[in-house]
Structure formats: structure tokens, C-alpha cells
Amino acid sequence: MDSQQRPRVSILFPDQYALAAEVLGRAFVDDPLIKAIIPAGSDAQERVRRMSGLFRVVLAGHRRDGQPVLGVMDGERVAAAAVVEQISRPVGATAAALHGLPQLPALVRATGWGGMIRGLSVLDTLTRNRPAQPHFYLNILGVEPTLQRRHFGVAILDFLREQVTLRSDLAGVYLETATEANVAYYSHVGYRVIGEIYPLGVRMWRMMQERTA
Numbered sequence: 001m002d003s004q005q006r007p008r009v010s011i012l013f014p015d016q017y018a019l020a021a022e023v024l025g026r027a028f029v030d031d032p033l034i035k036a037i038i039p040a041g042s043d044a045q046e047r048v049r050r051m052s053g054l055f056r057v058v059l060a061g062h063r064r065d066g067q068p069v070l071g072v073m074d075g076e077r078v079a080a081a082a083v084v085e086q087i088s089r090p091v092g093a094t095a096a097a098l099h100g101l102p103q104l105p106a107l108v109r110a111t112g113w114g115g116m117i118r119g120l121s122v123l124d125t126l127t128r129n130r131p132a133q134p135h136f137y138l139n140i141l142g143v144e145p146t147l148q149r150r151h152f153g154v155a156i157l158d159f160l161r162e163q164v165t166l167r168s169d170l171a172g173v174y175l176e177t178a179t180e181a182n183v184a185y186y187s188h189v190g191y192r193v194i195g196e197i198y199p200l201g202v203r204m205w206r207m208m209q210e211r212t213a
Contacts, residue, residue: 007152009159012071012081017059020071020081025052027142033178036200037111037118053110054119058083058140070159072152074144080152083140084160086170087130118200125199126176129206133171136160141175157189157209164211172210178202 012020025048028034037054038047062069062083072080108116130137138160143153160173176197177183183193183205191207198204 006158007072007079007150007155009070009072009155012069012078014063016071016078017063017069018056019078020069021052021055021059022048023078023081023144024055024140024142025049026145029145031178033122033199033202033204036202037115037122039112039115050110050115055140057110070156072155074147074152078144079147079150080141080143080156082138082142082156082160085137085139086134087137087174088134122199125197129195129197131171131174131194131208134169135171135208136164136173138173138175153185154189157186161190161209164209167211170211172208174206174208176204176206178204180205183207 028051029044029048034051034054035047038050059069062085065085067083067085070082070084071078111119138157141153141156157173164170164172173191175186175191177186180203186207186209187193189209191209193205194208195206196203197206
């Protein structure tokens with residue numbers, strides 16, 4: 001897509017986080033890993049409600065850590081949101097969990113105690129399998145379902161690739177996905193599969209877009 005036509009990526013501010021969390025909740029309603037974390041028997045509407053709460057916790061922690069939340073706006077509406085971290089050295093799951101203790105009550109409300117325990121198990125698997133080299137970690141990327149196919153997600157991916165080219169200290173952009181259709185989507189824009197992991201028995205693809213300049 002021509003740069004003049006590409007949707008504009010911006011930093012989302014904290015007063016937009018609630019809207020971003022709702023977008024992510026709807027975007028991940030059928031994500032296999034989220035469905036494994038959220039209590040069994042929840043219908044789609046309940047999963048969206050719980051996942052929106054979960055993403056509010058994630059975004060609050062992200063704000064506390066000073067990491068950016070990227071977004072694409074459609075007018076005054078959040079159309080897409082991405083949680084991105086700069087990883088210099090992967091932290092252990094225990095340290096990450098202790099760091100998130102202030103958000104524990106909100107996390108339990110969103111997922112229940114069982115969901116929280118399952119989430120910590122997932123976090124342990126993910127943190128143990130991140131690349132050792134410094135990189136951007138695309139933790140979460142979601143587009144409002146009714147606004148998909150308008151290149152909002154690609155705009156964020158292009159933005160991250162461009163940022164990495166400015167940073168000789170970074171190996172590239174790393175992500176995981178539990179949705180098989182996403183593998184082709186990410187491969188089309190330059191990511192390659194570097195391995196698989198199975199948190200909670202869910203197949204996830206580890207993908208990397210190496211810095212090329």
C-alpha cells in the first residue's frame with residue numbers, strides 16, 4: 001500500500017485504553033489460547049466481557065512500565081491496538097507475576113482464580129521461549145472485527161518494521177500466534193516461523209521478522 005494511503009499509526013493515550021481493551025476483547029473472542037484461559041462454558045458475549053477486563057489489566061501494566069500502546073484510529077474510534085514491548089533480556093514468569101501483583105484483583109475478576117492460574121502457566125511458557133537477542137515483542141495485535149480488511153493491522157506491522165530499521169541494537173520483531181490463519185498473514189509481510197510451543201496444550205507458532213537494514 002502507498003504510504004499516503006496507509007492508515008496512520010499513533011500512540012494511544014491512557015484515556016483511550018478502555019476502548020482499546022474492548023476492541024481487543026472482540027478481536028480475540030475466538031482465539032484458541034484465550035478460550036483455554038477463560039473459564040470453560042463461557043459464551044462469546046461473556047468471553048468478550050472477560051477478555052476486555054483482561055486486556056484492561058494488560059494495558060494498565062503496560063502503562064506502568066512505560067511501554068507504548070500503538071493504535072490506529074477510525075475517526076474518533078479505536079480501530080486497532082497493539083501492545084509492544086522492547087525486550088533487552090527476557091524476564092522470568094515469577095518476576096513478571098510479582099510485578100503485576102497490584103493488578104491481581106482486576107485479573108481475578110476478569111478470568112477467575114482458575115483462569116489466573118492458567119494465565120500464569122501461559123506466561124511462564126511464553127517468557128521461557130522468547131528470543132535471547134534484544135527485540136521488539138509484539139505481545140498483542142487486534143483489529144475491530146467490523147473494520148478488518150482495511151489494512152489497519154498491516155499498518156502497525158509496517159510501523160514496527162520501520163522502527164526496527166532505525167535500531168541497530170535490535171534483532172527484529174517477535175510474536176506468537178495461536179491462530180493458524182495468522183501464520184500466512186504474518187508470513188506475507190516478512191515474518192518466518194522459528195518454532196512452536198504448546199501452552200495449555202494449545203499450538204502456537206513463534207514468528208520473527210529479522211532486522212534487514
